[in-house]
Amino acid sequence: MVVVGGGIIGLATARELLIRQPTLKLAVLEKESLLAQHQSTHNSGVIHSGVYYVPGSLKAKLCVEGANLMYEYCDKSKVQYKKCGKVIVAVEKNEMTRLKNLYERGLQNGVRDIRLISKEELKTLEPNCEGIAAIYVPHTGIVDYGQVAKSYSEDIRNFGGSHKENIKSRFVITCCGLYSDRLASKSGCESEPKIVPFRGNYLVLRKNKSNLINGNIYPVPNPDLPFLGVHFTPKINGEVWLGPNAILALSREGYRFTDINPQQLMESISNKGLIKLLCKHWQFGIQETIRNAFLPAQIQQLQRYVPKLQIDDVVRGPAGVRAQALDTDGNLVDDFIFDSPPGNIGQLILHVRNAPSPGATSSLAIAKVIASEINHKLNGKKS
Template identity: 55%
Template sequence: MAGLCCARAAGALQLGGSRLYVHGVRCRSTYDGVIIGGGIVGLASARQLILRHPNLRFAILEKENEIASHQSGHNSGVIHSGIYYTPGSLKARLCVRGASLLYKYCDQKRIPYRQCGKLIVAVQHQEIPRLQALYERGLQNNVPGLRIINAKEIREKEPYCKGIMALDSPYTGIVNYRHVAQSYSDDFRDAGGSVLTGFEVSDISMVNESPTGSEQGLEFPVVIRNVKGEEVYCKYVLTCAGLFSDRLSQISGCSSEPRIVPFRGDYLVLKPEKCYLVKGNIYPVPDPRFPFLGVHFTPRMDGNVWLGPNAVLAFKREGYRLCDFSARDFGEAVTYSGLRKLVLKNLAYGMGEMYRALFLRAQLKELQKFIPELSISDILRGPSGVRAQAMDSNGNLVDDFVFDGGSGEIASRILHVRNAPSPAATSSLAIAEMIASEVEERFKL
């Protein structure tokens, strides 16, 4: 059985779940590399590593019973083109390359997608300079097909959209990222990798004796334990833990910062008979004074149209309903100095988001700026997602990738992806290339 190393014993072998047992005693699992986190970044990175190193044994550990259960399965499904990001930045390069790789991958794997485009629409004259600046930024980022269009051209593309000018991005698309994540997992398994679900990590440490009984030192010097007391041994660890990336890092002795603060985004949905109002993605011109993009219109692969999201503090890191609450998650967030400073800097914006989260008509008013024909009878409350927002103690949102290996003996064996910011799903294949190269360099693979 690939990736499993057991002491020899007489008698029959018994398969318990996905793990091998000898006379009812679980055998230890040993791997060259373990990836913790079965979201889209962890899956893409594991896939890239095993394709580059087919002779090594890799495993993915996922705490849920299914992969892509959280951010990777609770998002808008947009394939972003790379307009918003600072030219030359890592995010800009990874998004543009990632989108290109993702389209090719979907073609290769026959995963359905729609390149339906996006309009970033100015509804007020004071937004036009920001729109033109976005256009210039997109050109510098080598985003294909960008053009500025007028009100008449807006109506030709989106007959029910009201705007005075827009940035047209035909390269933007939509896809079901759960399907993409599942395909990454299938590739990983087909290449010989193991996926262990229901494995919630509680401890990562160095061991003092080899699980294989080798006399030549520790062949697998890192032990990973879960909440059930089960163990996996390996040479190297990569963590891609999303909403729990800070806690998992601290388990291995790394810094407490950047801290993850969860923000819930609630969507509305158009009633099916009103979906004709939206053809492609319709976005507002972002306001640099505020940390999030604002409400937008997003067509889905299943034919639905999502409206939103807002952005409010989540009372639980994986809480998708207003009533979901975790005393630990909430307490850590509200007592964190970084969040308090962010709230003070954006108090009016934050209060507005909370108000719109509670009252549909308030959110409808924002949406009607773009499609005036919308009425309260056209919309329903829809799904929610929770964003893992990395934040420093000064209240600054961490907007780039953060790697951490900590210090001490384990530092040479572990790499934490502390922050993989949006658009991580779009960029997943490009991010995986970068992470795999980082792993190779750090661990001398």
């Protein structure tokens, strides 16, 4: 058995397979010299609760299940986390209907202990946050997913893992994130949906300003816009990250503006889905570009939630690149996607084609789904 991709989902999958079958001969293949070097570590580090996702979707089911599994795993494996909670804040009256609908969605998804709270209750949780109402999600947490991935890899090594270069395998699972569409199409799968890389840049609060917030502060998502919006996120190391924004990356690993891969850039800008997305949301795209270039514009956006925030309170921070699957109509593919090519080869390959946020939160739950699907393919039954 081979798992291609040493990120958090690939490692979680390898771990789950070995738990179910300890004598299994399994290899994890990773192109980098270290594990979990891309989306697994370039993210906000939030343990999501499952509020946002369409009821009945894989995201909704696996996020709620995955969050519970993540907390259990961190307790058992002594991985540090903090259950600091989250508030989803409405700052204008026209957001109230969306806020209430989001609350109902959270209830449908089985998110525990969420509450609609007043402006006064919000102030007790986040004294520096301005809003007219909010959803309080107490079981949202933060963790260093790099440490989680490292712990998964240690579990795999404890099953007797070792280094080997020449490998033959009966079955292949690909968990390749930014390159998931390429490997899937090479095996005979449909070329769509294709991955388009979007870079998200963060700001970081200066240490003497980290007390501006206590937990995660999120906006009410606007369904007319393609991305969630900027938020305030405390980190396990004591930092507070603000962001991310969303702009087209010029390379699938384009963490800096100067990281340009001409071939990959041409693939992106000639993508029919991206062209349609940009046509639908050109104003949003221009605004994001301006905010990325001009710090005052980004601060102004954040001040809607924390008016005390000033430009001198922040420094530019790290960036991540999200593997965003787009359909040909220019819609973001929202749910998790697992795929196999047609014909007999489809019984030997499984691709994780789309696992955006909350992929890290859901990694243990996703691993269980993959392991059951493999058992079905190989043995004709689910487990």
